[in-house]
Amino acid sequence: MGVGDEIRARGRRMTVQRGLVLDTVQRARHHITADEIARRVRAKHPQIDPSTVYRNLEALEELGYVTHSHVDDRVTRWHRAEVAPHGHLVCRSCGDETEIGPAVLEAMARRLRADHAFEADLAHSAIVGICRRCPVVPSC
Amino acid sequence: MGVGDEIRARGRRMTVQRGLVLDTVQRARHHITADEIARRVRAKHPQIDPSTVYRNLEALEELGYVTHSHVDDRVTRWHRAEVAPHGHLVCRSCGDETEIGPAVLEAMARRLRADHAFEADLAHSAIVGICRRCPVVPSC
DNA sequence: CAGACTATCGCAATCAGTCGCAATAGAGCG
DNA sequence: CGCTCTATTGCGACTGATTGCGATAGTCTG
Numbered sequence: 230m231g232v233g234d235e236i237r238a239r240g241r242r243m244t245v246q247r248g249l250v251l252d253t254v255q256r257a258r259h260h261i262t263a264d265e266i267a268r269r270v271r272a273k274h275p276q277i278d279p280s281t282v283y284r285n286l287e288a289l290e291e292l293g294y295v296t297h298s299h300v301d302d303r304v305t306r307w308h309r310a311e312v313a314p315h316g317h318l319v320c321r322s323c324g325d326e327t328e329i330g331p332a333v334l335e336a337m338a339r340r341l342r343a344d345h346a347f348e349a350d351l352a353h354s355a356i357v358g359i360c361r362r363c364p365v366v367p368s369c
Numbered sequence: 370m371g372v373g374d375e376i377r378a379r380g381r382r383m384t385v386q387r388g389l390v391l392d393t394v395q396r397a398r399h400h401i402t403a404d405e406i407a408r409r410v411r412a413k414h415p416q417i418d419p420s421t422v423y424r425n426l427e428a429l430e431e432l433g434y435v436t437h438s439h440v441d442d443r444v445t446r447w448h449r450a451e452v453a454p455h456g457h458l459v460c461r462s463c464g465d466e467t468e469i470g471p472a473v474l475e476a477m478a479r480r481l482r483a484d485h486a487f488e489a490d491l492a493h494s495a496i497v498g499i500c501r502r503c504p505v506v507p508s509c
Numbered sequence: 510c511a512g513a514c515t516a517t518c519g520c521a522a523t524c525a526g527t528c529g530c531a532a533t534a535g536a537g538c539g
Numbered sequence: 540c541g542c543t544c545t546a547t548t549g550c551g552a553c554t555g556a557t558t559g560c561g562a563t564a565g566t567c568t569g
Contacts (some may be wrong), residue, residue, distance in 0.1 A: 249408065299439075327487070334478060340473060345467065346501035349496050349498035354495070356491065361487065
């Protein structure tokens with residue numbers, strides 16, 4: 230059963246636009262912004278409106294095919310739902326960005342599960358702070 | 370030495386606009402959005418442009434008087450720099466928002482310090498996930 | 510206090526994203 | 540295939556936030 234059938238089985242429709250958006254996200258190596266997805270889709274199909282891209286990303290996320298996360302404060306980034314969960318550490322001083330594995334995230338999540346019965350998705354937002362190469366108390 | 374002198378001592382200027390923005394943030398009970406700050410400032414001084422408010426928040430953050438954090442994916446919220454650090458747990462299913470104390474955050478931060486020598490500010494972004502009252506695998 | 514230096518301001522334009530709405534077009538059914 | 544139902548689309552307007560730029564006005568120096 231293809232993606233189209235899965236989508237139809239859930240009462241949604243498989244449109245050209247939806248297919249193109251999903252395809253673009255799948256094809257992208259890592260994270261990609263909605264804006265970039267729109268640019269790529271519109272490169273071949275200029276009549277497709279950016280708002281359609283945004284709406285499809287939302288729909289595809291609901292359907293479980295794509296996910297979004299926030300690595301800087303500004304833009305939302307999208308990726309395939311199946312990619313291995315990993316977190317991001319962003320240094321507020323030098324802007325350096327490090328990926329971290331699921332083990333550390335799981336260890337941290339365990340704490341929230343124990344103390345607050347909360348099932349955290351720590352990969353959703355980057356964790357900001359000061360990286361190992363920057364002084365912890367900067368410029369004072 | 371007042372705030373004005375401190376600011377001047379660091380080569381910045383103390384303007385009416387900057388004073389009003391700082392004052393509004395100090396006066397606000399908890400977090401407040403930039404938009405709301407702009408609205409309040411403009412209520413009495415309509416000639417002050419929203420962009421000035423945004424730029425002053427940035428400047429005041431750099432100067433250490435205010436801080437911002439993100440509790441949902443979209444809006445930035447501002448508060449006095451001195452408020453006790455605390456985290457937010459946001460349920461992606463029901464939207465429920467819980468404040469958590471610094472102890473849990475510190476325990477989690479310890480892990481990142483140990484494994485990645487990264488000094489995390491876990492209060493900066495809300496942690497999304499599924500709260501205790503919602504099923505962990507929703508609507509399938 | 511006058512003059513110079515430049516941080517900051519207001520404005521207009523832009524960016525990333527959202528929303529309401531009328532028109533379009535997938536999907537199920539006979 | 541033709542019909543109907545409604546999810547989805549494109550458009551245009553709009554929101555919250557940001558930026559470039561010329562004008563304004565704090566601050567320091569003499």
